[in-house]
Amino acid sequence: MTASIERAPAVPAPEAQADIDREMAELKRAAAGKPALLHPARDYAPYRSSALRYPKNPLVVVRDPEAVELSGPVFGVTDTTELDSDLTRQHQGEPLGERITVAGRVLDRQGRPVRGQLVEIWQANASGRYAHLRDQHPAPLDPNFTGVGRCLTDDEGRYQFTTIKPGAYPWRNHLNAWRPAHIHFSLFGTAFTQRLVTQMYFPNDPLFAFDPIYQSITDDKARERLIATYNHDLSSPEWSLGYRWDIVLDGPSATWMEEGR
Amino acid sequence: MTAPTPSQTVGPFYGYALPFVGGGDVAPAGHAGAITVHGYVYDGAGQPIPDALLEFWQTGPDGSTTGAPGSLRRDATTGAVIGRNGVDFTGFGRVPTDADGHYVLRTLPPGDSPYISVCVFARGLLHHLFTRAYLTDSAEDQLLASLAPERRATLVAACERDRVYRFDIRLQGDSDEETVFLDFG
Numbered sequence: 001m002t003a004s005i006e007r008a009p010a011v012p013a014p015e016a017q018a019d020i021d022r023e024m025a026e027l028k029r030a031a032a033g034k035p036a037l038l039h040p041a042r043d044y045a046p047y048r049s050s051a052l053r054y055p056k057n058p059l060v061v062v063r064d065p066e067a068v069e070l071s072g073p074v075f076g077v078t079d080t081t082e083l084d085s086d087l088t089r090q091h092q093g094e095p096l097g098e099r100i101t102v103a104g105r106v107l108d109r110q111g112r113p114v115r116g117q118l119v120e121i122w123q124a125n126a127s128g129r130y131a132h133l134r135d136q137h138p139a140p141l142d143p144n145f146t147g148v149g150r151c152l153t154d155d156e157g158r159y160q161f162t163t164i165k166p167g168a169y170p171w172r173n174h175l176n177a178w179r180p181a182h183i184h185f186s187l188f189g190t191a192f193t194q195r196l197v198t199q200m201y202f203p204n205d206p207l208f209a210f211d212p213i214y215q216s217i218t219d220d221k222a223r224e225r226l227i228a229t230y231n232h233d234l235s236s237p238e239w240s241l242g243y244r245w246d247i248v249l250d251g252p253s254a255t256w257m258e259e260g261r
Numbered sequence: 262m263t264a265p266t267p268s269q270t271v272g273p274f275y276g277y278a279l280p281f282v283g284g285g286d287v288a289p290a291g292h293a294g295a296i297t298v299h300g301y302v303y304d305g306a307g308q309p310i311p312d313a314l315l316e317f318w319q320t321g322p323d324g325s326t327t328g329a330p331g332s333l334r335r336d337a338t339t340g341a342v343i344g345r346n347g348v349d350f351t352g353f354g355r356v357p358t359d360a361d362g363h364y365v366l367r368t369l370p371p372g373d374s375p376y377i378s379v380c381v382f383a384r385g386l387l388h389h390l391f392t393r394a395y396l397t398d399s400a401e402d403q404l405l406a407s408l409a410p411e412r413r414a415t416l417v418a419a420c421e422r423d424r425v426y427r428f429d430i431r432l433q434g435d436s437d438e439e440t441v442f443l444d445f446g
Contacts, residue, residue: 039268040387047270049385052305053432057412059390059444062404068326068374069391069445073318073353076330081340090340109262122278130274148278184272186279192318193445195380197389199269216387217267225266250265251445 014175017210020046024215031218038250040216047212048173065193065252072192075118075152085151087123087163095145097126097164099240102228105157106187106247108194113157114249120150120186121161128167128181137169162240168207180207180214191253200245201227268389271382273312276357280314281333283344285356287317287368290347294322298377298394298418298426299365302358304385305433309362313383315430317354317366317394324373328352375399376416381430381442390442394418394428404443411437 023046031037042054062069088095102121106114124130124147127139131146149161166181182199189195201214208214217223225248234242271279288295302313320326329349336343345351356364371377376393395417399405405413415438418426430440 038265042387042390044387047385047387049270050387051385052308053310053383053385054387055390055439055442056305056433057436057439057441059442060404060408061444061446063446064403065445066374068318068320068371069378071326071328073332073351074328074330075332078331078334078346081335081337083340084335107263109265111263120279122275124274130277132274132277134276135274146277184269184275184278186271192378192380193391195316195389196266196268197271197382198266199272213269213387216269222264222267225264226269247266248263 014172017174017176020174020177020212021210024212028215028218036219036222037217038219038222041218044212044216047216065191069193070191070253072188072190072194075116075188077152079118080150080152084149085161087145087147087149087161089162090146091144093144095125095142095164097142097145097167099162100165101160101162101234101236101240101242102183102200102245103158103160103234103242104244104246106153106159106249107157108189108249108253113155114153114189115155115157117153117188117190118150118186119153119159121148121163121183123147123163123166123183124169126164126167128169139167139169165202168205173212178207178210180205180211185247187247187249189249189251189253191251193251194249194253195251196247196249198247199226202243203227203230268387270384270387271314273384275314275382276312280355280357281342283342284333285354285364285366286345287351287354287366289345289350292369294369295367296370296396296424296426297365297367298396298428299363300427300429301362302364302381302383303362303429303431303434307434309358310383310432311358311360311362313358313362313381315356315358315364316380316382317356317368317377318380319352319368319371319377320374321350321352322369322372370396375402379430381432383432386432390432391445392416392430392440392442394426396426408441409436412441415440
């Protein structure tokens with residue numbers, strides 16, 4: 001018995017929330033004196049999984065992206081079905097949880113609508129569990145909820161999903177780490193350079209302050225752009241609560257280049 | 262200019278949402294001109310990354326940049342992905358790395374362009390990374406010409422045999438190892 005214990009690999013004690021909090025506060029202070037970053041720094045250490053996955057060499061600035069980079073994949077009616085945007089109707093029964101409508105517009109940095117482009121979402125169920133084999137959080141799976149949706153933006157750049165509010169869930173960044181409730185979004189613009197994958201959060205989540213993924217955006221204003229707004233006009237009587245979230249895609253596009261910077 | 266929505270990591274659980282059957286089969290089935298581009302995605306310790314997602318975008322064989330819809334064509338009755346229609350060249354590929362950190366893309370050579378555009382997502386990566394997989398080491402290419410030889414080499418795929426190219430991506434490493442990633446501003 002003793003021998004096997006001695007041979008067991010040393011497992012470092014998990015770090016405490018207080019350690020992560022201290023690091024996050026330091027990085028926020030350090031960022032305060034500099035121009036605000038619009039995106040998270042890839043080397044944001046409190047998110048421990050980033051340690052070996054960020055480039056150490058500076059990115060090479062391409063001031064004149066080529067025609068292919070200023071164009072991008074196109075999607076059409078064959079790429080989605082009508083049911084894809086209603087995550088509550090993909091199974092025999094109704095999923096458990098608080099039914100919500102999430103709607104908004106996809107725009108470029110000039111405020112112009114991104115039309116006919118693919119929006120994809122995925123999320124945990126109301127208990128905070130993903131329908132993914134590797135998610136071992138001991139919360140119940142919901143046989144009536146997969147948590148995957150997609151739609152195309154309309155001519156005004158609008159998208160809309162019906163789903164349920166996802167639950168918060170634990171992860172192993174540090175001891176007692178919990179992710180605030182969020183919906184993952186994947187977005188395409190007219191240019192490949194505008195590609196975006198991000199997460200939408202819900203207002204007033206008590207877990208915001210503790211989450212190194214959310215806090216990786218060190219500028220307050222930038223970070224708050226990820227929070228949807230409760231919108232009573234979007235709520236349906238006796239049916240669902242409405243959240244509005246507009247998305248602005250970064251990066252140059254062909255029209256942006258034509259107009260000159 | 263309106264401020265952009267910040268990026269967040271794709272996380273570990275996109276696997277049942279974003280990848281689709283045939284995502285790496287951009288070349289129409291049975292096309293005699295198809296090429297294979299494959300490789301590994303590595304982290305800063307040289308370990309393969311099993312939870313990265315790669316997207317590819319390129320010109321058509323005729324040099325066009327317009328693409329075509331139908332990359333993830335679906336059956337309207339069952340919702341299942343039924344694959345590309347075998348006629349149109351959509352120009353778009355999406356491939357998750359496997360448990361070995363390996364990916365395979367089957368496509369047609371890009372026309373009027375020496376490279377395929379690549380976008381990398383991964384758990385642990387808070388903001389995606391762009392690069393270019395060059396199939397030929399073009400002397401006239403502006404980007405390649407601007408790079409030191411050891412950096413330039415990270416962007417050029419090795420031709421392993423006829424129509425098979427190897428393009429590895431290293432997210433972190435010394436300057437002769439780490440892939441050159443691009444900032445489009």
